[in-house]
Amino acid sequence: MGGALRSVELRSATRFFGRHVALYRCSLKLVAGEVVAVLGPNGAGKSTLAGLLATTLAPSEGEVVAAADRMLDSSELRARVGWVSHESMLQRELTGREQLALIAGLYGVASERVVFWLERVRLTADADRAIGTYSRGMRQRLALARALLSEPELVLLDEPTTGLDAASREVLWELIGDLRAAGRIVVVITHDLDAPPELFSRAVVLSQGRLVADRSGPESLSALYAAALQRVAP
Amino acid sequence: MSVPRRTPTLAQQVWLLLQKDLRVEMRTGEVVATSLLFSAVLVSLFVFAGFSTRKAASEGAPGLLWMASAFVAVLVVTRTFEREREDGAVTALLLIPGASTALFFAKLVYNWLLLTLVQGVLLLLVGGVFSVDWFAHGYAVAVALLLGGFGLCAVGTTLAALLAAMRLREVIVPVVLFPLCVPLLIAGAQASVAAIRGQNSGAWMVTILLFDLLFVGLGQWLFGLALEGAGGGEGDSE
Numbered sequence: 122m123g124g125a126l127r128s129v130e131l132r133s134a135t136r137f138f139g140r141h142v143a144l145y146r147c148s149l150k151l152v153a154g155e156v157v158a159v160l161g162p163n164g165a166g167k168s169t170l171a172g173l174l175a176t177t178l179a180p181s182e183g184e185v186v187a188a189a190d191r192m193l194d195s196s197e198l199r200a201r202v203g204w205v206s207h208e209s210m211l212q213r214e215l216t217g218r219e220q221l222a223l224i225a226g227l228y229g230v231a232s233e234r235v236v237f238w239l240e241r242v243r244l245t246a247d248a249d250r251a252i253g254t255y256s257r258g259m260r261q262r263l264a265l266a267r268a269l270l271s272e273p274e275l276v277l278l279d280e281p282t283t284g285l286d287a288a289s290r291e292v293l294w295e296l297i298g299d300l301r302a303a304g305r306i307v308v309v310i311t312h313d314l315d316a317p318p319e320l321f322s323r324a325v326v327l328s329q330g331r332l333v334a335d336r337s338g339p340e341s342l343s344a345l346y347a348a349a350l351q352r353v354a355p
Numbered sequence: 356m357s358v359p360r361r362t363p364t365l366a367q368q369v370w371l372l373l374q375k376d377l378r379v380e381m382r383t384g385e386v387v388a389t390s391l392l393f394s395a396v397l398v399s400l401f402v403f404a405g406f407s408t409r410k411a412a413s414e415g416a417p418g419l420l421w422m423a424s425a426f427v428a429v430l431v432v433t434r435t436f437e438r439e440r441e442d443g444a445v446t447a448l449l450l451i452p453g454a455s456t457a458l459f460f461a462k463l464v465y466n467w468l469l470l471t472l473v474q475g476v477l478l479l480l481v482g483g484v485f486s487v488d489w490f491a492h493g494y495a496v497a498v499a500l501l502l503g504g505f506g507l508c509a510v511g512t513t514l515a516a517l518l519a520a521m522r523l524r525e526v527i528v529p530v531v532l533f534p535l536c537v538p539l540l541i542a543g544a545q546a547s548v549a550a551i552r553g554q555n556s557g558a559w560m561v562t563i564l565l566f567d568l569l570f571v572g573l574g575q576w577l578f579g580l581a582l583e584g585a586g587g588g589e590g591d592s593e
Contacts, residue, residue, distance in 0.1 A: 175450065177446060177449065177450075196452070199449075199450055199452075200450070200451075200452040202450055203450075204446070204447070204450060206443060206446065208442050208443030208446070209442045209443070209444075210442060210443045210444050210446055210447035211442055211444055211447075212375075212379070212438055212439060212441075212442070212444040213438075213441065213442060214379040214382060214383060214438060215375065215378075215379065219375070219378070223371055223372075223375050224447065224451070226363065226367070226368075226371040227363065227368055227371055227372075227448070227451045227454055227457070228360060228363075228451055228452075229360040229361045229362045229363045230360055231360075267447060268447075271360075271451075
């Protein structure tokens with residue numbers, strides 16, 4: 122399969138939707154073990170960035186380059202992606218257990234992992250209920266389990282705290298810590314500036330499709346965000 | 356943290372996706388119920404319109420059967436990706452290696468099974484109402500329906516994927532499906548007429564089979580490309 126994922130890089134990536142420029146000449150290299158917070162106002166290009174990294178969107182210009190022991194093509198990179206999008210990516214007629222069992226089967230992951238992940242996201246008691254009856258927070262937790270079930274090496278979390286209560290947020294931060302320790306690349310797109318800064322090894326800020334700040338270290342997200350947006354304010 | 360995996364075969368992935376769709380359909384009954392109701396209404400209309408003689412009924416019945424099949428196929432295929440698109444579930448499936456091809460065959464077989472079920476009921480219904488003994492001359496009509504239904508589903512499943520991102524897909528699918536399937540519908544109706552007249556329907560069967568092969572090949576090729584646009588390209592610029 123080409124060995125463990127070492128890095129994913131956007132090289133001057135631009136993405137248009139019709140005439141609208143969603144992301145403009147964005148260059149960003151993510152390496153194994155990094156947890157990167159992506160901040161920015163609505164319409165900044167954050168989800169487009171996730172789509173490009175997940176390879177479900179192709180850049181209009183520039184390229185996405187992934188390296189393991191060798192360079193990976195887009196289908197090889199895609200197979201290593203776990204993605205929690207602003208859509209749940211779940212099928213509401215299925216039960217939580219059926220949804221995870223389906224994804225596990227399609228990836229070829231042992232069914233014991235379904236039990237493990239249901240437990241991990243605290244959904245065991247509700248596992249046999251239809252997803253359509255779940256609360257927003259429960260769906261979000263199941264979406265996390267769905268994304269992490271295949272042990273992805275590039276984890277994209279788009280607004281992962283949406284709908285989560287305080288206890289579930291703690292579970293999420295713990296999961297991210299585990300992913301970091303396991304050497305995964307984790308991208309967390311968030312508006313939650315109160316997220317613990319020590320969780321992130323790096324934070325970037327997007328504004329109007331442009332990368333306007335890129336900082337390493339445990340700087341508070343709100344301070345970085347405010348400073349970055351102040352710099353680009355007209 | 357690494358977990359051992361056994362890469363599933365294409366057949367295993369198809370089976371998992373097919374099981375999922377059948378399970379959901381058994382729970383909701385949406386597609387089968389609407390298709391059966393539609394078929395019953397259509398047959399009733401023909402009953403009230405009335406065939407003047409039994410011979411006319413016998414000769415008109417294959418046309419009714421194929422017309423109903425075509426309309427039911429539209430009902431079935433337009434719903435192909437509705438459930439997966441609702442919360443973006445199709446995007447999660449497209450991340451899985453090999454799942455795009457598996458999804459095509461699973462959806463094709465799923466649509467075909469539903470259509471075949473409704474066609475079976477139609478066969479009994481039309482046969483009973485118009486006193487047509489479909490099986491008096493062998494099983495040619497049933498075989499033509501099976502093969503023709505497969506072709507309809509191959510075209511319809513591909514179109515459903517191609518048009519999945521369009522707002523008016525329920526309108527556009529039949530507009531594109533019917534012209535594309537004209538050769539298939541003609542061949543199917545001709546094979547059925549030949550069969551009930553006790554004539555050889557082999558040439559028409561071969562035509563249907565060739566159509567099926569062509570559109571399964573094309574569909575498999577187009578399907579992945581189509582879904583990439585529909586499921587992956589979320590189109591927002593957050």
